[in-house]
Amino acid sequence: MAAREVRILFRKELRQLLRNRGALLTAVFLPILMILLMPMAQILSMSGGRLHELHLPEGLQLPPGLADLRHEPRAILWFILTPLVATGCLMCPAVTASYTFISERETRTLELLVALPVRVGHILTAKLLAILALAVPLCLALLSVDAALVLSRGLGSPGYVLTLGVMLLTALACSTSTALLVSLLARDFRSANNLNGLILGPIILGSFALMTVIPGPTLAAGVLAALYAVAAVITTIMALRVVTFERLLL
């Protein structure tokens, strides 16, 4: 149960976030593109009658994550869909956080909040919860469209879709904890963007790289989910123990 102060500040953050059209559009655009439009184009192009086996050259060595391509045309969808969903979820909170944290810091409005009977931790928690309140329903809604199409067209198993859902949640947790760390370290939008690129870039590239070495879509999504969860824990510990909330006020 969140502290009373967090609940009050959460309402304030959510109200401000929903009033900010720029923040909303930016936060919504990337997930719609990554989780809905790009996968949908792939899914629709692979409707039952148009599935063809790929004609790969004889003797071509494929990494374990792509080995299924020889006999399973749906493997290309799994190879693309999983990291696209992950990328959309990793980007959404990071972009929203730039608006809620960095703009507050840049405009010095944080001073107004610190003057109120709250702890700095309450302010940060309320902001993170507001980011999640926007990102989780949005990303889940977009994924549910993909899931419905994948299941109805026989392009994936329920187990795979369920694992994608778990991966979505851990990716959001990872991105939110990264947003916390970036907001403590960055002084302005520019440095926030640089830091986001520095932290999220390798995670996203690493996700695509991992997809090539892990056999099977469900296992790959499960491994990614576990790695995002570990990254979320490590980043949160770094933010709380190493960087500390005081950094926000320096």
Next chain:
Amino acid sequence: MPDRVDPPLEVTNVIKDYPGNVRALDRVSFRIAPGERVCLLGPNGAGKTTLIRLLTGALSPSHGQVRLFGLEAENKAFLEARRRVGIVPQLSGMYRDFTVSDYLHLVKDLYGKGDIPEMVEAFGLGPSLRRPLAELSGGTQRRMTLAAALLGSPEVLLLDEPTVGLDPVSMRDVHTFLRRIMAGRTVLLCTHNLAEAEALCENVIILRQGRVLMHERISALRQRVPALLSLRAVQGPERLRAALAELGSPGRQEEDTVLVPAPEPTTQAPELLRRLLAAGVDVYECRLITPSLEQLFLEIVGAPHGRA
């Protein structure tokens, strides 16, 4: 035996280090009693804002204790103590997407009490109620922060440079409000404005380079630097100085006047004038100059190692 009453503000042997080996506060100690009105004076970088942030619990001391009503920030009941304190932050930014009404309701919710219409009336915020904070004039923004600080009827006020950046008219308005709201409350006023400090507070804490140089009554501070008699004579300042030296009261010449230290001016001045006239020096002007707080401040802060 009566219960021990914890002071509203208490700082004990506090050190605050920032990253990069920057020591903002160095073994700072003071306590402010209920009803005491103290101004915190110090040049830029003296550690005033750090001290205010420590008192609000926004920062933690590297060493030592900071207590509000006897409670440290780590204490679970600290927020109860915080709700007894109103804070006017230093030159904060203002929201573009939050109106005066939104902000005052947020403050009321967090303090758990407050009469918004009463504060709006008291600080003349009626016409601005539906306007975004960032669109208000500097004076109105400051009145809004004062109203927010008072909404929870706090016993203690922490005012971090409440008039900095204001034009003279707005500054006068804010001073009028401050005089009204400070009555009967414990106040720590952080300021550069020495006239403001003298007009609003009876005690002073002087900080320099993170250290407390002194904490005492402004009236006692005045006694540290004696009053001066400013004298002018028909015969000119050189002759006047020579006569004063002969009488055992050496003075300092400044242009055509001579300044003589006079710790007890009511007894010293008539006697000195009688003796100067008897010595043939025609004194035609004698003024008593009491040092301003600014002079006292410069005397203390300007000294190579300060004076405690």
